Amino acid sequence: MAKKRTIRTIPQERTPVREQPAVERARNFTEVNLGYNPVEAAREAERCLLCADPKCIAGCPVGINIPAFIEKIHGKDYRGAYEVIARTNLLPAVCGRVCPQENQCEGVCIVGDSLEPVAIGRLERFIGDLAIEKNWATAPYVEPTGFKVGIVGSGPAGMACAADMAKAGCDVTVFEAFHQPGGVLRYGIPDFRLPNVVIDAEIDNLKKLGVKFQNNTLVGRLFTIEQMIDELGFHTVFIGTGAGYPTMMGIPGDSLNGVLSANELLTRCNLMRAKEFPNFDTPLPIGRRVAVIGSGNTAMDATRVSRRLGAEKVYCVYRRTKAESPARAEELHHAMEEGVEFHWLTAPIEVLDDGNGSVRGMRCVRMELGEPDASGRRRPVPVKGSEHEFECDMIVYAIGTNANPIIGQTSHLELNKWGYIAANGEFETSISGVFAGGDIVTGAATVIEAMGAGRRAAAAMKVYLGVHGIGKDEQGAPKAPELFGIDRREHNFVRVRAG
Numbered sequence: 001m002a003k004k005r006t007i008r009t010i011p012q013e014r015t016p017v018r019e020q021p022a023v024e025r026a027r028n029f030t031e032v033n034l035g036y037n038p039v040e041a042a043r044e045a046e047r048c049l050l051c052a053d054p055k056c057i058a059g060c061p062v063g064i065n066i067p068a069f070i071e072k073i074h075g076k077d078y079r080g081a082y083e084v085i086a087r088t089n090l091l092p093a094v095c096g097r098v099c100p101q102e103n104q105c106e107g108v109c110i111v112g113d114s115l116e117p118v119a120i121g122r123l124e125r126f127i128g129d130l131a132i133e134k135n136w137a138t139a140p141y142v143e144p145t146g147f148k149v150g151i152v153g154s155g156p157a158g159m160a161c162a163a164d165m166a167k168a169g170c171d172v173t174v175f176e177a178f179h180q181p182g183g184v185l186r187y188g189i190p191d192f193r194l195p196n197v198v199i200d201a202e203i204d205n206l207k208k209l210g211v212k213f214q215n216n217t218l219v220g221r222l223f224t225i226e227q228m229i230d231e232l233g234f235h236t237v238f239i240g241t242g243a244g245y246p247t248m249m250g251i252p253g254d255s256l257n258g259v260l261s262a263n264e265l266l267t268r269c270n271l272m273r274a275k276e277f278p279n280f281d282t283p284l285p286i287g288r289r290v291a292v293i294g295s296g297n298t299a300m301d302a303t304r305v306s307r308r309l310g311a312e313k314v315y316c317v318y319r320r321t322k323a324e325s326p327a328r329a330e331e332l333h334h335a336m337e338e339g340v341e342f343h344w345l346t347a348p349i350e351v352l353d354d355g356n357g358s359v360r361g362m363r364c365v366r367m368e369l370g371e372p373d374a375s376g377r378r379r380p381v382p383v384k385g386s387e388h389e390f391e392c393d394m395i396v397y398a399i400g401t402n403a404n405p406i407i408g409q410t411s412h413l414e415l416n417k418w419g420y421i422a423a424n425g426e427f428e429t430s431i432s433g434v435f436a437g438g439d440i441v442t443g444a445a446t447v448i449e450a451m452g453a454g455r456r457a458a459a460a461m462k463v464y465l466g467v468h469g470i471g472k473d474e475q476g477a478p479k480a481p482e483l484f485g486i487d488r489r490e491h492n493f494v495r496v497r498a499g
Contacts, residue, residue, distance in 0.1 A: 005049050007114050014116040015044040022337035026307050029191040029275055032334060033097070036126045038076075045074040047111060047118045055108040056120060061452035062088045066105055066120055073123060082131045085124060090163050090205075090451065091156065093132055093198045096125025098189060099448045100297075100328050132198065137205040145169040147465050150234040152219045152407070155183020156447045157240030157438030159206060160454030161461075165238075166209040168458075168467045173234075174211060177218040178271060184242055185447070187271040188263070190301055192308075220406040225413065229433055236433045236461050239421060240454055243439035245402040249293070253351025258287060258359035262294070262302040262398035269305050287394025289313045291362065293348060295320070299398035300331040303340045306396070314340050315392065319347040319367050319380040345369075347380065349387070351395060362390045401444055418443070427457035428464075435461055 003009070018034040019025075025032050036044065048070040056066040065084050072081035085092045101107070101121035109117035131137060149165045151158045154176040166172045180186055182199045203213070219225065219241075228234045246261030248254055265284070273280035290306040292299050295318035306314045316335065318325060321344045325332060336342070345367040354360035366386035369378035403419045414422040414430035420443060421436040423429050429436050437453030439445055 005046075007049070007111065010047045010049065010111070011043055012115055014047070014119055015040050015122075017119075017122055022334075022339075025192065026304075026338040029308060031195055032192050035129060036122055041073055041123055041126045042076070044119050044123060045070045047115075048074075049110060051110055055110065056105040056118075059105040059108040061104065061446070061449045062455060064088050064105075064124075069127065070118070070120070070123055073127065078127060078130050079134075079136060081127045082136050085127060086131075086137070088455075089124075089448075090160050091128070091202050091447070092124050093128030094156075094185060094194060094202060095448050095451075096121050096123075096128050097194050097198070098185075100446055102329065104446075104448070129198075132201040137208065140167070142167060142169045142210070144171070145465070145467055147171065147235045147467065148233055149173070149461070150175065150228045150232070150237040152225070152237065152239045153177075153183055153241040153438075153440075154181035154203075154213060155185060155240060155242050155438065156450040157242070157440075157454035157457075158183065158238065159202070160451040161238045161240060161437070161458045162211045162454075163206055163209060164455055164458035165461060166206070166211050168462050170465075170467070172209075172211045174206075174213050175217040175219050176213060176215045179215050180271065181213045181215060183240075184244065187267040188244070188298065188301070190266065190270055190305055192304070193301070218406070220410040225407060225411040225431065225434055229431070236435065236464055238427075238454070238457055238461065239407060239429070239434065239436040239440060240438045240450070240457075241404060241407060241440045242450075243401045243403050243420070243444050245404045246397065247400045247402060248397055249348065249399065251348060251350055253353060253359075256351055256353055256359050257357050258394045259351055260394075260396060262292070262298045262396050263401065265302055265305065265396055266298070269309070275305075275309065284309065286311050287359075287392065289315070289392040290394045290396060291315045291317050291348075291390065291392040292396045292398055293317050294398035294400075295322075295325040295327055295332075295342075296398060296400075297327050297331055300327045300335050302396045302398050303335050304338055306394075307338050307340065311394075315390075316340055316342045317346050317348065317362075317364070317390070318342070318344055320369065320377065321345060324369075324377045343390075345380070346390075347382070348390070348395075352389065354393075359393050359395055361392055362395065364388055364390045401439075403440055403443075407440075426460040426463075427453070428460065433464065435464075 050067045054067050069081040069084040105120045106117040147170045149170045149172045151162045151174040154174045162172045228237050246263045268274040268284045272282040274282040274284035286309040290311045292302045303314050348362040348364050350363040352361045366383040367380040370381040373379040408415045416422050423436045423441045427435045427437045435457045437457040438450035
């Protein structure tokens with residue numbers, strides 16, 4: 001019988017991960033984090049206490065059985081570890097790279113009470129990468145139901161919903177506005193954090209399930225949500241378009257040449273391959289001195305991309321301190337290593353014109369922290385008499401995003417006061433048969449939270465269609481009571497489709 005692990009008997013230090021040297025990686029788009037090898041993964045797996053009441057499962061938005069997959073790694077049953085993860089997570093190689101585990105599963109790890117928590121994300125990535133290398137994902141036999149399902153948006157929420165509906169026997173089509181699928185994973189996250197080959201592999205797994213992708217299709221312009229139901233023959237629709245509409249500051253000089261959003265910078269660099277100009281004809285003139293406003297993960301991506309595109313100086317300008325920065329600690333650390341300069345407690349109040357319609361700098365004000373605001377963070381307050389000029393020739397706003405208004409403007413969907421789609425606890429919208437989830441409902445969140453929303457929406461869609469099989473009990477929710485094997489919510493009525 002295996003000896004019970006305790007805090008004293010497990011390896012005391014978290015297994016480090018190999019990385020590209022900062023000087024080298026600041027000049028290329030190759031992945032920074034090189035991941036674990038089998039020896040490193042086995043050592044880190046040994047640090048898991050296999051808790052009787054594992055808080056890490058509840059800390060995961062899709063409820064992965066984390067101790068079970070880690071114990072499989074410890075026993076070198078890597079295929080078994082993948083099968084445990086795959087029950088609830090479609091994208092382990094993606095989530096292992098970009099999810100903020102420190103605020104989710106690792107944040108509640110019992111080991112973290114005394115030592116550094118188990119590196120759950122790194123172990124998940126190890127298994128995800130191995131699954132891609134070994135081509136472990138297989139397409140199970142699925143009995144077709146005859147139902148057509150339309151998915152609007154191919155980001156994490158849309159992909160997760162598409163997978164579950166395909167496994168339930170539905171004919172699934174995913175509509176993507178851009179020329180390649182992947183959503184924010186493709187356009188918003190640089191290769192040095194999430195290589196395109198990983199996204200491609202995960203999308204190929206969806207195609208093996210029979211999911212069809214229709215790119216260059218902007219729903220709301222080519223056809224509306226109502227037309228999908230009434231004219232195109234979809235029995236149900238899921239909207240997972242995310243929240244990619246950029247927020248600008250609205251200060252004097254916003255419209256000058258050289259002011260752009262992080263979304264534009266990252267989309268041009270990542271999806272449109274501006275980093276490979278002139279091999280890809282997407283121009284992206286980069287400034288000598290680039291100031292990125294904001295300090296979240298998107299801001300870190302924008303600073304690090306600017307360094308790689310050739311900027312001589314890159315600044316991160318944030319109105320609070322490092323302690324309040326919403327970026328992952330690892331992303332902040334990597335940006336600092338790569339030479340990004342941080343200007344804390346600084347806020348721009350005007351963009352300055354060089355006389356030819358372009359940026360020559362910003363007028364900024366120093367800030368100090370006052371009482372906490374609605375976010376729980378201390379509110380930044382301007383310091384009187386602290387105005388000063390900040391030299392730069394390009395400004396990138398990374399201060400948040402909003403819902404893209406196109407679908408709301410072209411359908412009769414009910415929206416909330418912020419312009420996001422209104423949906424109830426079952427992800428149902430104001431239009432019968434239309435469901436929505438992810439950032440387009442909640443506002444900006446994490447990849448794994450969007451996936452969780454997509455999966456829970458799929459469970460509700462299956463109830464709506466009367467499709468049985470993989471359902472809500474997968475997510476840990478109680479199954480509905482049955483009468484003679486029939487869900488009580490479906491007892492004594494039959495669904496009729498007119499026309």
